[in-house]
Amino acid sequence: xxxxxxxxxxxxxxxxxxxxxxxxxxxxxxxxxxxxxxxxxxxxxxxxxxxxxxxxxxxxxxxxxxxxxxxxxxxxxxxxxxxxxxxxxxxxxxxxxxxxxxxxxxxxxxxxxxxxxxxxxxxxxxxxxxxxxxxxxxxxxxxxxxxxxxxxxxxxxxxxxxxxxxxxxxxxxxxxxxxxxxxxxxxxxxxxxxxxxxxxxxxxxxxxxxxxxxxxxxxxxxxxxxxxxxxxxxxxxxxxxxxxxxxxxxxxxxxxxxxxxxxxxxxxxxxxxxxxxxxxxxxxxxxxxxxxxxxxxxxxxxxxxxxxxxxxxxxxxxxxxxxxxxxxxxxx
Amino acid sequence: xxxxxxxxxxxxxxxxxxxxxxxxxxxxxxxxxxxxxxxxxxxxxxxxxxxxxxxxxxxxxxxxxxxxxxxxxxxxxxxxxxxxxxxxxxxxxxxxxxxxxxxxxxxxxxxxxxxxxxxxxxxxxxxxxxxxxxxxxxxxxxxxxxxxxxxxxxxxxxxxxxxxxxxxxxxxxxxxxxxxxxxxxxxxxxxxxxxxxxxxxxxxxxxxxxxxxxxxxxxxxxxxxxxxxxxxxxxxxxxxxxxxxxxxxxxxxxxxxxxxxxxxxxxxxxxxxxxxxxxxxxxxxxxxxxxxxxxxxxxxxxxxxxxxxxxxxxxxxxxxxxxxxxxx
Ligand SMILES: Nc1ncnc2c1ncn2[C@@H]1O[C@H](COP(=O)(O)OP(=O)(O)OP(=O)(O)O)[C@@H](O)[C@H]1O
Ligand SMILES: [Mg+2]
Numbered sequence: 001x002x003x004x005x006x007x008x009x010x011x012x013x014x015x016x017x018x019x020x021x022x023x024x025x026x027x028x029x030x031x032x033x034x035x036x037x038x039x040x041x042x043x044x045x046x047x048x049x050x051x052x053x054x055x056x057x058x059x060x061x062x063x064x065x066x067x068x069x070x071x072x073x074x075x076x077x078x079x080x081x082x083x084x085x086x087x088x089x090x091x092x093x094x095x096x097x098x099x100x101x102x103x104x105x106x107x108x109x110x111x112x113x114x115x116x117x118x119x120x121x122x123x124x125x126x127x128x129x130x131x132x133x134x135x136x137x138x139x140x141x142x143x144x145x146x147x148x149x150x151x152x153x154x155x156x157x158x159x160x161x162x163x164x165x166x167x168x169x170x171x172x173x174x175x176x177x178x179x180x181x182x183x184x185x186x187x188x189x190x191x192x193x194x195x196x197x198x199x200x201x202x203x204x205x206x207x208x209x210x211x212x213x214x215x216x217x218x219x220x221x222x223x224x225x226x227x228x229x230x231x232x233x234x235x236x237x238x239x240x241x242x243x244x245x246x247x248x249x250x251x252x253x254x255x256x257x258x259x260x261x262x263x264x265x266x267x268x269x270x271x272x273x274x275x276x277x278x279x280x281x282x283x284x285x286x287x288x289x290x291x292x293x294x295x296x297x298x299x300x301x302x303x304x305x306x307x308x309x310x311x312x313x314x315x316x317x318x319x320x321x322x323x324x325x326x327x328x329x330x331x332x
Numbered sequence: 333x334x335x336x337x338x339x340x341x342x343x344x345x346x347x348x349x350x351x352x353x354x355x356x357x358x359x360x361x362x363x364x365x366x367x368x369x370x371x372x373x374x375x376x377x378x379x380x381x382x383x384x385x386x387x388x389x390x391x392x393x394x395x396x397x398x399x400x401x402x403x404x405x406x407x408x409x410x411x412x413x414x415x416x417x418x419x420x421x422x423x424x425x426x427x428x429x430x431x432x433x434x435x436x437x438x439x440x441x442x443x444x445x446x447x448x449x450x451x452x453x454x455x456x457x458x459x460x461x462x463x464x465x466x467x468x469x470x471x472x473x474x475x476x477x478x479x480x481x482x483x484x485x486x487x488x489x490x491x492x493x494x495x496x497x498x499x500x501x502x503x504x505x506x507x508x509x510x511x512x513x514x515x516x517x518x519x520x521x522x523x524x525x526x527x528x529x530x531x532x533x534x535x536x537x538x539x540x541x542x543x544x545x546x547x548x549x550x551x552x553x554x555x556x557x558x559x560x561x562x563x564x565x566x567x568x569x570x571x572x573x574x575x576x577x578x579x580x581x582x583x584x585x586x587x588x589x590x591x592x593x594x595x596x597x598x599x600x601x602x603x604x605x606x607x608x609x610x611x612x613x614x615x616x617x618x619x620x621x622x623x624x625x626x627x628x629x630x631x632x633x634x635x636x637x638x639x640x641x642x643x644x645x646x647x648x649x650x651x652x653x654x655x656x657x658x659x660x
Binding site: 059061085089090091092093094097098100102105106107108109110111112119120123124155157168171172174175 | 549550551553554555556557558559560561562564568569572573646647648649
């Protein structure tokens with residue numbers, strides 16, 4: 001038996017708080033997961049579930065007053081959540097690349113894409129101006145920009161939205177990171193271009209051995225792209241496991257709801273709108289299981305006690321129904 | 333690009349003509365200059381003759397057309413007060429005003445921009461709070477009061493700096509400068525501070541709010557996420573994006589500084605165009621007043637044009653769209 005590979009990223013019991021004048025709200029509560037080298041981990045969940053905050057906490061760019069209040073983030077065996085700004089800066093871009101939702105506003109309008117690429121490359125790699133420019137052209141070619149040697153001197157406004165997102169991907173790859181956090185990288189794009197960008201990310205991840213944390217609303221994209229998926233609800237992970245297992249047999253009622261929102265063969269991919277009710281806001285998370293007011297299978301215990309993430313053969317789910325089945329099976 | 337400049341030049345001419353018309357029309361109906369020029373014992377016949385000699389008996393339009401025609405050649409006629417060419421008087425006074433204005437503008441920029449950056453980057457720091465509070469004084473106190481307070485402290489009480497005049501000036505061709513002598517520098521400090529204070533406050537607050545705005549944008553977050561250094565993010569990416577509005581306002585303020593110099597020059601008896609204007613007003617010296625207004629209008633228009641051209645230098649979105657339009 002070969003020894004199990006070391007995870008690239010480990011997030012352990014992460015807790016992110018939002019202090020307000022009256023009390024402290026909890027945006028991320030006891031979130032743990034890991035990503036293996038080269039693995040694509042999908043993160044899904046409704047708006048406000050805490051996906052972006054999780055990503056920002058990992059790269060150390062939480063917007064104040066949000067702050068990490070507990071847990072650890074470990075990258076390649078090294079703890080990074082408590083690093084000072086200057087040290088963390090050398091991890092951002094070099095070890096962990098980031099891609100944000102809106103390609104139209106992610107690039108500085110006053111500089112050519114080449115300048116922004118060369119600046120990023122030279123921040124992280126020991127290259128002269130010419131070598132950095134060559135690498136920049138190569139990167140632009142690699143993300144599918146034709147005539148990269150000419151396009152490199154163009155300004156962001158001279159590119160279309162899809163092309164700009166490709167430039168953003170090139171920028172995220174510039175320091176040759178081992179992990180890319182892509183936060184809804186296609187939401188702002190035309191449907192026809194979304195698939196191309198996802199395919200590009202997938203290919204680049206494979207070619208470079210880069211792990212990807214892919215945040216999206218789109219369960220369909222996850223099913224096609226990710227190896228594993230984590231489902232978030234109200235600041236917690238409610239289910240995590242291999243994509244196939246979760247798509248085929250979701251355990252948590254919330255995940256079941258998400259799956260039902262992907263239309264089957266022939267349909268257009270849907271948004272996550274088909275579960276009745278709305279996710280509670282930060283200050284209004286109910287006691288017990290946060291999903292209980294919307295859960296079709298709710299029972300008494302769900303309103304009293306908060307379920308922990310319980311491992312199973314195919315991942316883990318935080319649901320009392322699942323836990324009680326497990327307990328009965330053990331008894332019998 | 334050339335089409336743009338020509339279009340702007342045409343607009344400028346229209347603006348200048350309007351200013352000239354207003355100046356000329358307003359002052360042509362204020363008081364009777366003949367009364368100011370002649371003594372009590374002048375006969376009506378002599379008055380009519382003088383009126384005719386100065387062209388004041390012709391129709392309004394003819395007078396205005398002649399005024400514009402001459403103004404275009406830099407000829408603003410004879411001063412009623414001093415009976416010599418207005419152009420000559422203005423040329424003598426202009427260096428003092430321009431020097432004062434540029435020193436004040438430079439002071440406002442050199443202090444205002446860094447203070448704006450600092451208060452924008454360190455919003456919660458004590459120093460920022462102190463600067464913002466003090467700057468309220470700069471905005472709310474009237475210029476003449478600041479001038480008088482400065483004179484009181486530094487000239488009267490401490491005796492460090494002169495309270496009026498320009499100090500010793502050096503002639504360079506027709507230009508006179510006080511910036512080559514120590515007494516000239518001493519003399520310019522107080523009026524320049526007085527004139528600069530309001531603009532400095534304005535620039536600082538503008539840079540600060542622009543900076544805060546830009547730091548919130550996605551491209552700044554993305555720049556941080558790429559691990560760029562704080563300096564590269566704050567100065568390379570953020571500051572440059574604040575420049576467009578800062579250039580606009582600063583440019584317009586330069587015009588305002590030249591115009592506001594009237595008050596400062598009066599307080600400090602600074603021998604510039606502003607003081608000349610006030611003296612002309614008390615004497616109803618129409619040619620001098622009109623020439624001054626047209627000249628200030630001219631400065632505004634030129635500064636505006638330069639500001640517009642600077643946009644093109646700073647913002648590629650304007651530049652390149654224009655190249656495209658021109659090319660295709
Ligand atoms: N800068 C911030 N200040 C205060 N609260 C914040 C901030 N950013 C996020 N939050 C709160 O944290 C919670 C999680 O937000 P987050 O942006 O992570 O959601 P998300 O899952 O990414 O949603 P979406 O799909 O809409 O992007 C939300 O309740 C949000 O209101
Ligand atoms: Mg988000």
